[in-house]
Amino acid sequence: MLFHVPYVLPASVGLVPLGQGALGVSFFFVLSGFILRHAHAPEDFRPLPFYRRRAARVLPLHYATLLVWIWLFFASWGNSLVEKINSGVANFLAIHALFSGHLFTLGYNAVSWSISVEIIFYALFPLLLAGRRALHLFIACALVVVLMPPGVAVALDQAFTSFFHFHPAARLLEFSAGMALHALWRHLRPTEGVATVVQLGAILLLLVLVPASAGLPAHLRNLVLLAPFGLLILGFAWHGPLTRLLSRPLSVLLGEASFALYMTHHMLFRLLDPWLAGLGAAVALPVAVAAAVLLSIAVFLLFERPVRNLLNRPASPGHSRVLAATPVPQGGGRG
Template identity: 75%
Template sequence: MKRPLSDLPDRLQQLPALTSLRFLAAMAVVLFHVPYVLPASVGLKPLEQGALGVSFFFVLSGFILRHAQAPQGFDTLAFYRRRAARVLPLHYLTLLTWTWLFFDSWGNSLTEKINSGVANLLAIHALFSGHLFTLGYNAVSWSISAELVFYALFPLLLGGRRAVWLFAILAIGMLLLPQDAAAGLERAFQGFFYFHPAARLLEFSAGMALHALWRRFNPGEGMATRIQLGGLLALLALVPASAGWPVHLRNLALLLPFGLLILGFAYGGPLTRLLSHPLPVLLGEASFALYMTHHMLFRLLDPHLVALGPAAALAVASAAAILLSILVLRLFEQPVRRLLNRAPMPSHSRRMAATPVPQGGVGG
């Protein structure tokens, strides 16, 4: 059923259940990193496919940014300013913290460290091939570099059906890409389909296209619940089934369950109301800090948790990471964001900057 114009939610409407889903995606990434950053105390692989949480973040980011912005009266400067205030302060805080804690123990040469450091300072490190850049310093920040590319392109995709067309072109291109060509891209750029913004633009544009579908239909709570459950079942089926697929085809296939989950929880229903309670929403709001800080925190905690045993060590480390993320949100992210958004700007930009924005992807 087409959603009547009178029933369309105001663009300022919050979608708290989607904010809560960010916490689940962030925890998936946290659990994926456990064998790398808690090798002595845990050493297990509690969620081997947890890196897919980043794919969900990118789709959600496109959906939420499109939801929060109307093409009419869109202020590009205000948008860029808000996005920079949202992601860059924590990126720089964690970059400085990592440098202070781990720079001396990093085995690369000083020249390589400087090259990677400059790329990280400019937040362009996802554009360069090799783990020196994509995983240098605070390893998870490569996704922030990719998000900034999406933010730069967002004003160009906002009007009309540009995002829908871009998604269609990218999806068909990925589907028809010869395996030799895909392998060549991977040789030219290590991990191209995982790290490079040009490859991950598929997911961001899918999120924007998904929002166009959400605006068009209003299926009711019963159907929303079925869509949610269908997304969950599709995720449980496709994640193991696609484990051996090429990365670009797997990213394309997983748009189905991720899209169904985002649509279902944006529509409503009992499960949506459950995830709209204050506690899961708070955890979702703190998910960006959780994502950006857990890697370093776990490395620091690892030698001190060995005596607890794997299960207890994982529980303690996870609880500490969640607590730290809430503290970082309350004591750093939110105050700094308010301060940066308070500085003088043109009157129209001030109105745009005062707009409450639902929380979305990796960078919120």
């Protein structure tokens, strides 16, 4: 959110409060691999219910914000009607991250490109659950990054604008790292003191490596920053005083509303910018951030959670009884 401020609050704020904020998406992809692996044990995993629940999680808000964007900004968008339609179809199908150029990767609700990447990861997830496939994929991706000739990296960026930022193939490095990280977490149970040291050390390492890696090519930087991102996730997945702080009701609510914050703040800031102009950055920025947070909580409570619960509800009482009577595979069953 703070990374987008200079782009969507130029008149009222015009500052760059978090110039490296785009790295938050890198962290998100690692965290996503970790959490999905944690939530879906292979012993009782079934692909179709997984796909249904993932669709209920991300698509309603994606479509809602897409419609709001069309209502508010479609007429003023400077591209031709054909370009708008092409980008709109790709956005509707949530495959726009597969197409090169900002017409697709940043078209309509610009932040939704990462949702397109994530949906592709959802499609691949069942294939990566068995055995050590996620670990093997991560090793392969890391080797490709390390051994890639500079000319190849430049060519990829020329063929696909900002390939290592937007394309799902480039982001598989982080998603597979998150899944592999979960296997490490399952086998390590440190004391609370060790967990706290890891948490603080990860934060310190992040503060050091973010500026130190700024001059690296994008693909190498993504690999280097896996170290602090991985330690952050490990540290906070273990118990410790900082973990308890983030487990309080307000922190949990803000976490639950974070997807809505991500999907709505870009449009909200664009709308607020002319109204906040003249107040000064010291006033305009906190007002805009507070408005974005409050809107995200409202969207989560009034739209996102109710719609998700509705879509995840069994089709009928009879359907529920059938599911309840279905035996769970034992031993090495994969469902």
